[in-house]
Amino acid sequence: MTGTLAPAARPHEAAAHRDPNVLRWLGAFVSSAVGDNVYYIALSWAAVQAGTPTQAGLVTAASALPRALLMLGGGVVADRYGPRRVVLGSTAVRCGLVLTAAALLLATGPGLWALGAVAVLFGVVDAVFLPAAGALPARITGRAQLARVQGMRGLATRLANVLGGPLGGLGVALGGTAGAFGLAALLVGASWPLLLAVRVGPLPPGERQERRAVPAELRDGLRHIRKDAVLGPLVLAAALSDLGFVGPMNLGLTVLAQQRGWGSAGMGWVLAGFGTGAGAASLLLTWRGRVPRAGAVLALTTLLGAAAVAALAQVPSVAGAAGVALLVGLSAGMSGALAGALVQARAGAAYIGRVTAVVTLVGFGVAPLTFPLVGGAVAAWGSGPVFAVCAAVSGLGGVVVLAAGALRRAELT
DSSP states (O other): OOOSSOGGGOSSOOOGGGOHHHHHHHHHHHHHHHHHHHHHHHHHHHHHHHSOHHHHHHHHTTTHHHHHHHHHHHHHHHHHHOHHHHHHHHHHHHHHHHHHHHHHHHHTOOOHHHHHHHHHHHHHHHHHHHHHHHHTHHHHSOGGGHHHHHHHHHHHHHHHHHHHHHHHHHHHHHHHHHHHHHHHHHHHHHHHHHHHTOOOOOOOGGGOOOOOOHHHHHHHHHHHHHHOTTHHHHHHHHHHHHHHHTTIIIIIHHHHHHHHTOHHHHHHHHHHHHHHHHHHHHHHHHHHOOOSSHHHHHHHHHHHHHHHHHHHTTOOSHHHHHHHHHHHHHHHHHHHHHHHHHHHHHHOTTTHHHHHHHHHHIIIIIGGGHHHHHHHHHHHHOHHHHHHHHHHHHHHHHHHHHHOHHHHTOOOO
16 A cells, blocks of 8 residues: 655655645544544543542643653654554554543543543553654655645644634533543544555665664664764754743743733733744745745744744733734744754655654653743743743754754755
8 A cells, every 4th residue: 555656756746735645644634633632622621520630630641751751662663664554553542542431431430540541551652653643744745845744734733723622622512521532533533544545655775774673773763863964953953942942832821921910811812823823834834835945944933933932021911922922933833844844854764753753752752841840930030031041942943053054054955
């Protein structure tokens, strides 16, 4: 069920937004992402019903630890067996886990331990699924289309976030938590036949590797990143950008809204500004497709986004903060998509899973650990200094890109 030509070997490459193969992948991505949103809503609702808010928080966070611990190994699995095969297998397991949660709720009304077990197992599977899912676009289209594919993926993520909340609430309202879990399983499962129809090219003969022990293959992947003139600084830049960005734009923004007296409605407007900016960046990439001097644009948008994060804590009004947040979203959406496209273009088919795992680990595993630090720092020193320090860390990512000549000059065409 795989194609006969690697994506880079297509003599007349179709634009990604007109390529049926890419569109099948996109449909699967949307269905799976909406299902994930519904699943997390169902899980949090069931946990709140079964225990205290603190216990519910522990249940909903239970998947983070195995995901972080096993992510690098998941990248090895994606490279060893191919991202399409791994995504198909892990999607089936994820669907089965959510169905199991629905069945348990119908049969026994499980307590916190059962819900926590489902969350932990979901995190284990996610550690394999996320690197493979991130690696798949590089195997279904050519280098020149990667920026457009990242734009399409960004639009799909926004759509999933918009649809997931109402659908999760509707599932709980009509069928209780069991019904919401069932809906999540249906949406995740619906992505499977679409993924089955996606064609990927085989590894080029020069990039095929012999299987070895998992630690040895992982070391090879890390060595590949370290020695590459583009990948090494690119992974470092992405890590710095995430570490400085995630804290203030999540927990930090909530605390800032409380301190300013904006209320939940005001924070909603600020988040809407960010989402609008990020969506505009994705739409621009989907429409334009080609981004000249991608490395230089990555540096510029990273620095611009960092400056906007620092400015966010200095704006007193909701309207002003929403405008600044729009700039943050536009810059972050562009820089994130370009970083992802450059990673996929440079990693090489044999290493794409491991490289994606390293990049994903920071965003999904390490960066969220800064939430308590950001919250405590804001309480001690106020929003302005903390946002400024976080922005400086994020801005260092742009400095790294500028300082690395090969990365600064990198192109996607």
